[in-house]
Amino acid sequence: MHIQLASLGFGNVGRALAAMLTEKAGELQRRYDLAFTFTGAFTRSAGGWIASGAHGIAAVDLAASGWPGSGALPAGAQPFSGDALAFIAACPADVVLELTTLDPHTGQPATDHIRAALAAGRHVVTANKGPIAYAYRELWALAAQHGVALRFESAVIDGTPIFNMAEASLPATVISGFRGLLNSTSNYVLSRMALGESLETAIAGAQRLGVAEANPANDLEGWDGAVKATILANVLMGADLRPGDIERSGLGAEAMRQAQAALLPGQTLKQVVTAAREGESVRAAVRLEPLPPSDLFAHLSGMDSALLLHTDTMQDLTIIEGEGGPGQTAFGVIADLVTIAKTSPRPSGTPLP
Numbered sequence: 001m002h003i004q005l006a007s008l009g010f011g012n013v014g015r016a017l018a019a020m021l022t023e024k025a026g027e028l029q030r031r032y033d034l035a036f037t038f039t040g041a042f043t044r045s046a047g048g049w050i051a052s053g054a055h056g057i058a059a060v061d062l063a064a065s066g067w068p069g070s071g072a073l074p075a076g077a078q079p080f081s082g083d084a085l086a087f088i089a090a091c092p093a094d095v096v097l098e099l100t101t102l103d104p105h106t107g108q109p110a111t112d113h114i115r116a117a118l119a120a121g122r123h124v125v126t127a128n129k130g131p132i133a134y135a136y137r138e139l140w141a142l143a144a145q146h147g148v149a150l151r152f153e154s155a156v157i158d159g160t161p162i163f164n165m166a167e168a169s170l171p172a173t174v175i176s177g178f179r180g181l182l183n184s185t186s187n188y189v190l191s192r193m194a195l196g197e198s199l200e201t202a203i204a205g206a207q208r209l210g211v212a213e214a215n216p217a218n219d220l221e222g223w224d225g226a227v228k229a230t231i232l233a234n235v236l237m238g239a240d241l242r243p244g245d246i247e248r249s250g251l252g253a254e255a256m257r258q259a260q261a262a263l264l265p266g267q268t269l270k271q272v273v274t275a276a277r278e279g280e281s282v283r284a285a286v287r288l289e290p291l292p293p294s295d296l297f298a299h300l301s302g303m304d305s306a307l308l309l310h311t312d313t314m315q316d317l318t319i320i321e322g323e324g325g326p327g328q329t330a331f332g333v334i335a336d337l338v339t340i341a342k343t344s345p346r347p348s349g350t351p352l353p
């Protein structure tokens with residue numbers, strides 16, 4: 001089966017995806033009879049292109065073009081003039097990839113991109129947390145209405161199988177809560193402070209490694225954790241929260257400095273996300289927690305992410321990702337694409353060579 005991809009956003013994750021689709025092309029063909037091509041891509045500053053032939057452009061050729069950084073379109077692409085919504089309407093594709101920048105306060109404009117793609121009968125795979133945190137129920141219903149899939153494995157802990165594992169491998173299981181180390185920037189900075197570095201030096205180190213953004217406030221003040229907690233609570237526990245509903249107290253740079261200084265011998269400070277069912281509702285929080293040596297999370301490095309699920313079948317189930325990044329995120333997108341190919345009909349229904 002040949003699957004056409006249109007990508008909104010083509011940064012670190014888009015490039016890693018093109019590289020992994022190139023590397024795994026043989027494996028995907030052999031194991032699943034799947035071939036992927038890009039029929040178009042669009043970014044905020046470079047604008048867009050649409051492949052002139054129905055077959056689309058192979059990932060290897062897109063990667064070789066160096067677009068958008070090189071300024072050169074891949075061979076066989078025509079420039080597209082118009083905005084993102086016009087691109088979604090114009091680009092023929094089985095799956096729209098939403099790989100644009102996260103806005104943790106609104107989830108926009110990515111939510112509008114996904115609405116438009118689903119309404120146009122395209123499957124959607126996104127690594128962008130915003131739309132899932134702010135509009136999961138609405139987008140899920142829209143996908144169901146149009147008979148297409150909405151998948152987002154990479155929205156939490158890169159491509160670590162959380163949603164796919166819960167869906168495929170935890171049948172009839174009730175998840176009553178979770179606990180996670182979900183923000184690498186905060187936990188990297190705390191691990192460097194534990195080694196005696198100042199907060200400023202630790203943040204600068206995280207920025208040099210590409211872990212922290214130029215303005216790390218969204219991470220240190222718990223917004224990134226709140227967005228992830230919202231997604232996990234809504235998808236895995238049936239809650240209907242928004243990031244503003246997540247308790248965020250005692251966070252931020254000054255709180256980190258004070259909490260680090262107040263640690264007792266043997267304790268390790270981490271930014272921890274928690275959720276628990278309370279009656280009919282779900283209560284979730286992002287906090288700085290001093291962890292005793294008996295806590296598994298105390299032993300994870302600053303770059304590790306972890307999620308412990310409280311379940312009624314497997315009891316406590318923990319999954320840990322070592323240092324993540326765009327490669328693992330691209331893998332999550334591919335895992336979602338394979339799931340769509342296995343479980344959903346081609347919306348366009350057009351047989352392609």
Ligand SMILES: NC(=O)c1ccc[n+]([C@@H]2O[C@H](COP(=O)([O-])OP(=O)(O)OC[C@H]3O[C@@H](n4cnc5c(N)ncnc54)[C@H](OP(=O)(O)O)[C@@H]3O)[C@@H](O)[C@H]2O)c1
Pocket residue numbers: 008009010011012013014042043044045046084099100101102109127128129154155157158324325326327329
């Ligand atoms: N990097 C990771 O390891 C990772 C892990 C998990 C999840 N994610 C999520 O995956 C998404 C992509 O991450 P990334 O690392 O690839 O980001 P990135 O390198 O900053 O790339 C973002 C891309 O989106 C484009 N873009 C931004 N706003 C847009 C808009 N309004 N319309 C069209 N294009 C737009 C950017 O274009 P311009 O450059 O022209 O602005 C760029 O091509 C983000 O939502 C991120 O939170 C990333």
